[in-house]
Amino acid sequence: MTRTKTATVTNAALHARRQAIVARGVASLFPIFPARAKNAELWDVEGRRYLDFSGGIGVLNVGHAHPAVEAAITQQLSKYVHPAFQVMAYEPYIELAERLAALAPGDGPNKVAFFSTGAEAVENAVKIARAHTGRHAIITFAGGFHGRTLLTLAMTGKVVPYKTAFGPMPAGVFHVPYPMAYRGITIQQSLDALEMVFRADVGPTDVAAIVLEPVVGEGGFYAAPPEFLKALRALCDRHGILLVADEVQSGFGRTGRMFAMEHAGVVPDLMTMAKSLADGLPLSGVVGKAAVMDAPDPGGLGGTYGGNPVACAAALAVLDVIEAEGLLERAESQGQAFERHFQAVQAEPGMACLGEVRRLGAMAALEFVKDRATREPDKELTHKIRSICLERGLIALSCGVFGNVIRILAPLTTPEGQYHEGLDILATSIRTAVTS
Numbered sequence: 001m002t003r004t005k006t007a008t009v010t011n012a013a014l015h016a017r018r019q020a021i022v023a024r025g026v027a028s029l030f031p032i033f034p035a036r037a038k039n040a041e042l043w044d045v046e047g048r049r050y051l052d053f054s055g056g057i058g059v060l061n062v063g064h065a066h067p068a069v070e071a072a073i074t075q076q077l078s079k080y081v082h083p084a085f086q087v088m089a090y091e092p093y094i095e096l097a098e099r100l101a102a103l104a105p106g107d108g109p110n111k112v113a114f115f116s117t118g119a120e121a122v123e124n125a126v127k128i129a130r131a132h133t134g135r136h137a138i139i140t141f142a143g144g145f146h147g148r149t150l151l152t153l154a155m156t157g158k159v160v161p162y163k164t165a166f167g168p169m170p171a172g173v174f175h176v177p178y179p180m181a182y183r184g185i186t187i188q189q190s191l192d193a194l195e196m197v198f199r200a201d202v203g204p205t206d207v208a209a210i211v212l213e214p215v216v217g218e219g220g221f222y223a224a225p226p227e228f229l230k231a232l233r234a235l236c237d238r239h240g241i242l243l244v245a246d247e248v249q250s251g252f253g254r255t256g257r258m259f260a261m262e263h264a265g266v267v268p269d270l271m272t273m274a275k276s277l278a279d280g281l282p283l284s285g286v287v288g289k290a291a292v293m294d295a296p297d298p299g300g301l302g303g304t305y306g307g308n309p310v311a312c313a314a315a316l317a318v319l320d321v322i323e324a325e326g327l328l329e330r331a332e333s334q335g336q337a338f339e340r341h342f343q344a345v346q347a348e349p350g351m352a353c354l355g356e357v358r359r360l361g362a363m364a365a366l367e368f369v370k371d372r373a374t375r376e377p378d379k380e381l382t383h384k385i386r387s388i389c390l391e392r393g394l395i396a397l398s399c400g401v402f403g404n405v406i407r408i409l410a411p412l413t414t415p416e417g418q419y420h421e422g423l424d425i426l427a428t429s430i431r432t433a434v435t436s
């Protein structure tokens with residue numbers, strides 16, 4: 001059958017085709033279809049321009065189609081695409097591993113393994129932790145997100161929509177509350193809950209790893225306080241448990257440091273990374289202490305596409321761009337601009353719905369509530385704001401255990417004028433949503 005090109009492509013026509021053929025479980029937030037995208041701007045098939053502050057869900061810290069990344073991809077495509085690392089190693093994989101091992105927190109020596117998705121990186125971190133410790137159990141956090149494969153789903157701390165109908169979950173995974181000051185969960189409560197798991201569910205000598213996001217992404221952009229990370233590090237050392245930082249969403253400059261763990265000065269044993277690593281090409285990795293990383297036997301790790309050379313070439317270019325364009329500093333200045341902007345909005349009359357403005361670097365969020373005193377989450381208002389933003393040309397995502405947080409993941413390369421344009425659209429959308 002030959003494919004015929006539709007004369008006029010509209011969002012509505014593509015949406016109808018999508019609904020008819022794509023499985024219901026695969027959701028798309030917005031019924032628009034991209035025609036092209038550059039840095040922070042995206043145009044749909046009807047020619048409408050948007051500012052994309054979702055960044056492909058935290059994947060585009062260097063923006064859509066950065067010229068340096070495009071050039072690196074094109075150059076690698078012209079050389080070779082898939083010799084398969086399991087058949088023969090190749091230089092882009094090795095060079096990227098060398099650079100990430102050097103960039104990871106701590107004095108090393110570190111080693112690296114590449115995969116394709118964030119979930120795969122997390123699964124492999126667990127495999128490595130089990131092989132190294134000879135233990136099975138994993139402790140993660142309520143509100144955390146680690147992926148949709150069955151093990152990472154078990155680790156993910158949010159039932160709806162991720163776990164619904166997919167049980168039973170793999171055994172040996174235990175959740176404790178993540179400290180979220182605004183939601184009334186203190187560091188001590190989290191640590192007490194952890195001790196309770198040790199007493200009630202699994203002894204510490206059976207725990208291979210504690211896995212956490214240094215800034216909860218999907219769960220609402222709450223940053224773990226440095227004292228909490230330090231306490232976890234000490235507890236892990238006391239019990240011979242590995243500390244695994246899931247930096248899939250918080251990594252590569254998003255928080256103003258290459259990795260969010262650096263803010264606390266805490267060195268994890270293993271780190272998972274994906275998303276902004278390769279500017280949209282599927283690439284993920286586990287980086288960690290060499291003695292831990294080397295625990296699995298040869299052949300125990302890998303995957304057909306893991307560490308694809310084109311994706312590795314893109315990632316090398318991403319690292320260059322982060323450095324050359326000063327993106328760590330730009331993340332901090334974006335975050336400061338966000339904070340100033342929305343603290344002013346929060347002080348306006350009638351803005352009792354804007355419960356908290358928070359950020360770590362440019363990992364920035366607004367939490368909406370029915371009332372500032374009760375802090376009752378307002379998911380409906382949040383979704384209304386998100387829809388008004390889209391109507392006005394801003395793509396912004398929500399998140400949060402209660403679905404009441406707007407998160408900003410604009411490219412760190414967004415020109416200042418466009419960043420402010422996006423913040424203005426968000427602010428006016430909030431005002432409209434509140435008054436309409």
Ligand SMILES: Cc1ncc(COP(=O)(O)O)c(C=O)c1O
Nearest residue numbers: 117118119145146147217248249
């Ligand atoms: C912190 C974190 N870990 C893991 C994942 C899973 O990544 P992927 O969707 O690439 O499997 C995500 C995805 O959002 C994430 O934010």
